[in-house]
Amino acid sequence: ARLAKVEAFRVRLPLVHEFETSSHRKAWLEHILVRLEDADGAVGWGEIASPSDPYYSSETVDTCWLLLTRYLAPAILAHRWTHPDEAGRAWERIRGHHFAKAGVEIACWDLACRRAGMSLARALGGSRATAPAGVSLGIEPTIDDLLAQVERHVTSGYRRVKLKIAPGWDTEPVRVVRDTYPDLALQVDANGAYTEDPDHLRALRALDAYGLLLIEQPFAPGALSAHARLQAQLETPLCLDESVDDLDQLDTAITLRAARILNIKVSRMGGLSTARQAHDRALEAGWQVWCGGMHEFGVGRAANVALASLAGFSLPSDVSGSDKYYERDVVDPPIRAYDGEVPVPYDRPGIGHEVDEPFVRSLASDTFVLT
Numbered sequence: 001a002r003l004a005k006v007e008a009f010r011v012r013l014p015l016v017h018e019f020e021t022s023s024h025r026k027a028w029l030e031h032i033l034v035r036l037e038d039a040d041g042a043v044g045w046g047e048i049a050s051p052s053d054p055y056y057s058s059e060t061v062d063t064c065w066l067l068l069t070r071y072l073a074p075a076i077l078a079h080r081w082t083h084p085d086e087a088g089r090a091w092e093r094i095r096g097h098h099f100a101k102a103g104v105e106i107a108c109w110d111l112a113c114r115r116a117g118m119s120l121a122r123a124l125g126g127s128r129a130t131a132p133a134g135v136s137l138g139i140e141p142t143i144d145d146l147l148a149q150v151e152r153h154v155t156s157g158y159r160r161v162k163l164k165i166a167p168g169w170d171t172e173p174v175r176v177v178r179d180t181y182p183d184l185a186l187q188v189d190a191n192g193a194y195t196e197d198p199d200h201l202r203a204l205r206a207l208d209a210y211g212l213l214l215i216e217q218p219f220a221p222g223a224l225s226a227h228a229r230l231q232a233q234l235e236t237p238l239c240l241d242e243s244v245d246d247l248d249q250l251d252t253a254i255t256l257r258a259a260r261i262l263n264i265k266v267s268r269m270g271g272l273s274t275a276r277q278a279h280d281r282a283l284e285a286g287w288q289v290w291c292g293g294m295h296e297f298g299v300g301r302a303a304n305v306a307l308a309s310l311a312g313f314s315l316p317s318d319v320s321g322s323d324k325y326y327e328r329d330v331v332d333p334p335i336r337a338y339d340g341e342v343p344v345p346y347d348r349p350g351i352g353h354e355v356d357e358p359f360v361r362s363l364a365s366d367t368f369v370l371t
């Protein structure tokens with residue numbers, strides 16, 4: 001493909017329900033939507049789903065905007081590629097900045113698939129009819145508020161619940177949710193909030209008693225050895241998120257036995273191509289994988305659904321319907337879970353959802369165009 005135009009839009013959407021993790025609390029999210037157009041007028045959309053602040057990773061919406069406008073947009077305009085697996089070569093000399101790269105790479109996949117009249121899920125090799133969907137629930141002001149959130153989502157059909165935990169908000173919420181829902185598929189995510197301090201280790205070991213599917217990212221991203229030491233003491237599988245943003249880190253984690261499960265996020269891995277390779281490598285090593293998310297708007301969410309259609313995604317994803325997050329999404333049709341499953345749109349080209357372009361343009365607080 002030879003691209004003719006790169007456009008980007010900074011868009012803020014209010015959240016239906018505020019979300020708190022071990023590091024911060026949010027009432028709205030701002031993402032960057034990327035629109036590519038080739039010389040024949042074919043269009044592809046991508047989403048840069050970086051958090052606004054550098055608490056999940058070092059990237060922010062501002063760093064993504066900078067990388068996109070100064071480096072990635074000129075690089076992809078000048079690059080010649082036929083298969084979207086080759087798009088990433090445009091920025092192979094640029095270190096890091098995976099969220100920014102992923103947004104442009106998703107748009108390349110969407111454009112190439114639309115040109116070929118093929119769904120992204122099919123192009124990636126997906127075969128699942130639906131992506132089993134779970135929900136990720138933030139830290140709530142009280143245990144009763146948390147129970148109300150769990151109740152709301154279990155009632156609307158979700159089959160797996162992930163609770164955000166942090167020191168001081170761990171054993172108690174997990175015990176109460178487990179007592180209330182003895183058969184619920186339940187897992188926790190600490191976003192790296194624990195250390196090997198004895199109190200923290202005691203709290204983490206106590207979680208072994210609640211039949212959790214997994215414990216996600218208890219320690220800091222670089223602490224692979226600490227994860228390996230904890231995994232050796234636990235029955236419950238550990239799952240890595242922040243620790244793995246490229247294939248070399250995955251290789252190290254596998255070698256160290258730092259976990260047994262990988263949360264694969266398109267954004268964190270820098271795009272769909274690397275995400276798919278991570279899926280293949282993790283499975284070869286005997287790990288299980290599932291598809292995580294970053295509270296994406298419809299474009300990024302649709303890319304997650306396509307990725308989650310790969311056969312190896314055996315555990316439920318974090319890819320819930322957009323309505324869990326947003327009153328009105330940027331795509332049509334909106335992404336919905338039915339009875340805890342998100343259908344994979346194999347019969348529609350590209351990401352399978354049309355971007356509501358007038359809505360995106362009307363919401364944009366900043367726009368960028370390069371031809």
Ligand code: OSB
Nearest residue numbers: 056136241292293294295296318
């Ligand atoms: O660690 O998985 C995470 C959201 C923002 C930052 C980090 C994480 C999350 C989620 C949300 O858990 C998953 C979703 O998109 O629902």
Ligand code: MG
Nearest residue numbers: 189216217241
């Ligand atoms: Mg996580």
